[in-house]
Amino acid sequence: MKNFILSITLVLATAVGFSQVEDNGITITVTIDNVTNDNGKVLMSLHTSETFMKGKGIQDAESAIKDGKITITFENVLPGDYAILALHDENSNGRMDFQDNGMPKESFGMSNNVMLMGPPQYDDAKFKVEDKDLELNIRF
Secondary structure, three states: OOHHHHHHHHHHHHHHHHOOOOOEEEEEEEEOOOOOOOOEEEEEEEOOOOOOOOOOEEEEEEEEEOOOOEEEEEEEEEEEEEEEEEEEEEEOOOOOEEOOOOOOOOOOOEEHHHOOOOOOHHHHHHHEEEOOEEEEOOOO
């Protein structure tokens, strides 16, 4: 009988524990409202200093474009410093395309809407996630 009661108690404790799982982070909602056309999609990546301009971000997302606008949400982001890179992938090939002289063919942007003379820099794009949800707007 002791084992039965112990087993029931363990099952109930586990069920209560799983039902009370909380989000462990902040939500970042990013809007772009000046996409030049509705062709393709917008790709967006949330980066730390370790992943910035080195491939995939710690969270990657994409969105179809409607009337030149998109909204993407990153969830459960832990406090710290981050940067966001966004690309209008007009031909849906999953990467940025370049002209012969090295200039990008497709629109792009990053957090803080920095005007670029050269490749994006993490320190220009970084922002701090603290204790409340964020809403950001990126311009292409």
